[in-house]
Amino acid sequence: MRNFWLLTKREWSERVWNRTFLWMLFIGPIICLVMLAFLFKAGDEGKKSINVLIVDPAELMDHRVMAQAEHEVHYFFIDDYVEIEEFRDGSQYQKFDAMVEINEKILINKKAFVFYRTNPSLDVKMQLKFQMERRIEELVVESFTNLSLDHFRRIKQPLIMDFRNVYDPKNESSDLESWVGFVFGALIFLFIGIYGMTILRSTAKEKSNRIVEVLLSAVKPRQLMLGKMTGIALAALFQLLVWSVLIGLGLWIFRQTIFPDMLNPANWQGVQMSADVQSQVIATQEGMSSNPILDLVYARIDYVWMSIHFVLFFMAAYYFYGAFFSMIGAMTGTESDGQQFVMPILLLLGFSILSGYMYIQYPDSTFAGWMSYVPFTAPMVVMIQLAQGVPIESYYLIWIHLFIILLSAVLMLQIAGRLYKNGILQFGHRLRWTQIWRMFKS
Amino acid sequence: MLEINHLQKSFQRKMALDDVSLSVGQGEIYGLLGPNGAGKTTLIRIINQIIEADAGIIRFNGQLMAQQQLAQIGYLPEERGLYKNMQVEEQLIFLAQLRGLTKHEAQRNVTHWLTKFGIQDWRTKRVESLSKGMAQKVQFIAALVHDPQLLVLDEPLSGFDPVNVELILTEMKELKASGKTIILSTHNMQSVDEICDRASLIHEAKKLAEDTVWNLREQHNQGEYVVRFKGNMIGFVNALWTDFELLGHEEIGDNRFMAKLKMRGTSQMNDLINALVGKVELELIEKKLPSMQEVFIDIIRGKEEVHA
Numbered sequence: 001m002r003n004f005w006l007l008t009k010r011e012w013s014e015r016v017w018n019r020t021f022l023w024m025l026f027i028g029p030i031i032c033l034v035m036l037a038f039l040f041k042a043g044d045e046g047k048k049s050i051n052v053l054i055v056d057p058a059e060l061m062d063h064r065v066m067a068q069a070e071h072e073v074h075y076f077f078i079d080d081y082v083e084i085e086e087f088r089d090g091s092q093y094q095k096f097d098a099m100v101e102i103n104e105k106i107l108i109n110k111k112a113f114v115f116y117r118t119n120p121s122l123d124v125k126m127q128l129k130f131q132m133e134r135r136i137e138e139l140v141v142e143s144f145t146n147l148s149l150d151h152f153r154r155i156k157q158p159l160i161m162d163f164r165n166v167y168d169p170k171n172e173s174s175d176l177e178s179w180v181g182f183v184f185g186a187l188i189f190l191f192i193g194i195y196g197m198t199i200l201r202s203t204a205k206e207k208s209n210r211i212v213e214v215l216l217s218a219v220k221p222r223q224l225m226l227g228k229m230t231g232i233a234l235a236a237l238f239q240l241l242v243w244s245v246l247i248g249l250g251l252w253i254f255r256q257t258i259f260p261d262m263l264n265p266a267n268w269q270g271v272q273m274s275a276d277v278q279s280q281v282i283a284t285q286e287g288m289s290s291n292p293i294l295d296l297v298y299a300r301i302d303y304v305w306m307s308i309h310f311v312l313f314f315m316a317a318y319y320f321y322g323a324f325f326s327m328i329g330a331m332t333g334t335e336s337d338g339q340q341f342v343m344p345i346l347l348l349l350g351f352s353i354l355s356g357y358m359y360i361q362y363p364d365s366t367f368a369g370w371m372s373y374v375p376f377t378a379p380m381v382v383m384i385q386l387a388q389g390v391p392i393e394s395y396y397l398i399w400i401h402l403f404i405i406l407l408s409a410v411l412m413l414q415i416a417g418r419l420y421k422n423g424i425l426q427f428g429h430r431l432r433w434t435q436i437w438r439m440f441k442s
Numbered sequence: 443m444l445e446i447n448h449l450q451k452s453f454q455r456k457m458a459l460d461d462v463s464l465s466v467g468q469g470e471i472y473g474l475l476g477p478n479g480a481g482k483t484t485l486i487r488i489i490n491q492i493i494e495a496d497a498g499i500i501r502f503n504g505q506l507m508a509q510q511q512l513a514q515i516g517y518l519p520e521e522r523g524l525y526k527n528m529q530v531e532e533q534l535i536f537l538a539q540l541r542g543l544t545k546h547e548a549q550r551n552v553t554h555w556l557t558k559f560g561i562q563d564w565r566t567k568r569v570e571s572l573s574k575g576m577a578q579k580v581q582f583i584a585a586l587v588h589d590p591q592l593l594v595l596d597e598p599l600s601g602f603d604p605v606n607v608e609l610i611l612t613e614m615k616e617l618k619a620s621g622k623t624i625i626l627s628t629h630n631m632q633s634v635d636e637i638c639d640r641a642s643l644i645h646e647a648k649k650l651a652e653d654t655v656w657n658l659r660e661q662h663n664q665g666e667y668v669v670r671f672k673g674n675m676i677g678f679v680n681a682l683w684t685d686f687e688l689l690g691h692e693e694i695g696d697n698r699f700m701a702k703l704k705m706r707g708t709s710q711m712n713d714l715i716n717a718l719v720g721k722v723e724l725e726l727i728e729k730k731l732p733s734m735q736e737v738f739i740d741i742i743r744g745k746e747e748v749h750a
Contacts (some may be wrong), residue, residue, distance in 0.1 A: 006539050014527070090681040210523025217490040217517040222508065263679065425492065 011231025029246035051098040056113030181387025185380035196325040221421040316405040323412035331423035356380040375408035449498035460647040473641030474627040513542035516590035531565035541588035631735035673722035681721035
């Protein structure tokens with residue numbers, strides 16, 4: 001046990017007290033925070049207001065669009081023709097971001113062209129379309145029917161088919177939360193990929209510089225393998241911990257400075273808002289969000305819950321996959337051999353990430369059910385399940401999944417230990433499948 | 443101290459050790475000789491518990507060899523290896539700790555050996571920045587830093603310049619004087635002649651010979667003598683008569699000759715002296731024992747001739 005910890009400590013020190021690792025310890029969170037800031041900004045982009053000029057020579061619109069609840073789109077009317085070139089280049093039109101052409105046939109053919117300077121966000125396009133459509137509807141009802149607008153809208157109301165899970169009839173879990181689980185699961189596999197390759201390279205390096213023979217004269221091969229894997233795992237956890245702290249700190253600073261919580265009345269100082277509007281905002285807090293990404297990151301992720309399970313499943317899956325990387329490193333004679341044999345493992349990691357996507361798309365399929373029990377894919381599926389929320393009565397299933405991965409890891413470590421012992425002192429050969437079989441048998 | 447009984451090991455169909463038995467006594471320097479691929483490294487790896495034997499047992503100080511005894515063994519493998527990006531001192535402390543020393547003990551021993559080998563100033567340098575000879579010294583220190591009772595050295599002299607070869611040989615003699623036991627696997631036969639007490643020769647997985655170095659040389663003695671004298675070469679040849687065969691001679695100047703001859707029949711050295719006294723001025727008569735290199739070649743060739 002003492003030697004195991006010595007090997008673990010040495011491996012940890014070699015990983016951590018490395019210039020690249022130390023740089024990445026700080027650069028990684030900075031990159032993540034910059035990316036998150038861009039995402040937050042992108043969430044706000046949809047709210048950017050634009051000025052739209054409605055060219056309506058037939059004066060059909062009567063200088064009106066439906067009463068607006070939101071003010072992202074500001075409408076201006078002109079009762080004359082405006083050519084595209086004129087709109088594009090004319091100084092009097094430069095304040096308009098887009099021009100909508102309303103021709104006299106619009107009530108029949110229901111088609112209008114929108115010429116924009118910069119492509120508006122999908123949100124703005126939807127608002128513009130919705131508001132214009134409502135106004136055209138009014139005109140159609142006036143011109144072609146004897147119905148009141150209310151009656152018309154009732155008749156026109158499309159059938160809403162709302163698909164709901166019998167186990168979640170209130171539709172409390174959402175796709176966004178599933179994607180949070182997906183991100184956690186993908187992180188597990190990303191770190192396994194990165195640190196699995198570190199196990200492989202480190203083992204192959206000890207083989208090629210022949211220190212392995214000195215080490216094996218003092219420790220057992222399995223001890224050496226596990227010491228190395230644990231040392232690298234601790235370096236990975238250390239990196240994750242530092243990243244989590246730094247990213248958490250960055251997010252807190254973001255919240256205090258660039259992206260304050262506008263649903264929190266404490267942050268309304270300096271914002272002109274009537275009492276009515278304030279109470280309206282408070283009343284709609286539960287269901288509404290000023291920025292869905294900010295809302296997701298700051299309000300909808302239970303970081304403690306997810307982190308505890310993340311560490312448990314990461315460690316179990318790391319030892320399971322790490323056993324593969326370790327035995328490949330021990331068996332190969334050259335580094336290029338290792339690259340070839342590691343490809344199937346990397347493909348498996350890729351498949352596991354894909355399985356998360358499949359699970360979100362088809363959560364009740366038989367395939368999805370199986371994936372949560374297969375140790376290769378289980379960590380991904382379980383993280384999604386945890387993010388979606390696991391009912392207390394079926395929480396024991398999470399532990400069953402964890403137990404299956406741990407059991408598979410122990411089994412794989414046994415096999416890997418055998419191959420490690422037989423392969424680690426073979427040098428300069430080209431690895432073949434027959435040779436792997438012989439190493440396993442001997 | 444070390445008893446090896448009927449050891450067998452094969453890799454797939456190739457026999458690496460076939461019923462090898464030998465024993466190494468306390469305070470001995472024991473030479474393990476044999477051509478490349480004979481099975482020496484396999485034997486050494488089994489002693490160090492790096493690989494397992496298919497059959498046979500090893501006893502260390504009367505007890506069956508197990509993992510616990512490894513702290514009493516120092517091992518220098520033929521293929522040298524160190525962590526290239528670790529500092530010299532840090533690396534030696536790590537290896538000493540793996541062999542059971544506390545950090546404090548390891549620190550003390552490392553300082554002692556680094557000073558003794560004159561590389562104390564390099565203790566904070568990374569191994570990759572050392573010269574080959576310097577790295578070899580570090581490797582040698584790694585084998586004995588934990589003060590083992592038994593040292594297993596596989597080709598300890600390869601890669602060293604003559605000055606450092608002398609340094610290592612002197613160190614081995616000192617270790618022997620302090621009661622340590624050394625198993626020395628080498629192709630450097632001069633060093634075997636010089637420092638080994640006993641030796642065994644392994645060829646094609648089998649032990650072909652084992653004895654003291656002196657006895658091995660005696661056993662392969664061809665009955666040859668070297669005579670240095672001053673005088674007339676014709677008078678010398680006439681004095682030999684038929685009891686001795688002159689194999690060759692060489693004039694070394696100033697009317698001095700060096701002659702190599704072989705006894706015939708039951709003739710002894712005294713007969714030779716009696717035959718030559720008064721005929722030439724004798725300066726030296728020496729029984730010429732074969733070197734360990736000659737013994738080695740003799741045994742291997744003899745084995746091959748038997749096969750042929």
